Amino acid sequence: MKSHLATILDRLLKLVEENNAKATYNFEREGEVQLTVSFDPEAQAFSVKYPKQKQPVEFDSIDLVAIEAYELVFDEE
16 A cells, blocks of 8 residues: 555656656645645746645755645645
8 A cells, every 4th residue: 555645755756857847736635726836947946836825835845845735635634
């Protein structure tokens, strides 16, 4: 059985491998987008956009992006 966190990391690594700043991935919960992630190869940083915020947040760590995605998609509150 593959963990949810490993699946998220796999998806983020694919964004890095694509080497395309315009490529994005939506992480959804029950059909609703929780965050949209892209990777800027020049800056070596992830850009995370939340549906209710206009400005994206920059992360330079794949681990932090994965944890953020996991918490928004899989954590039960």
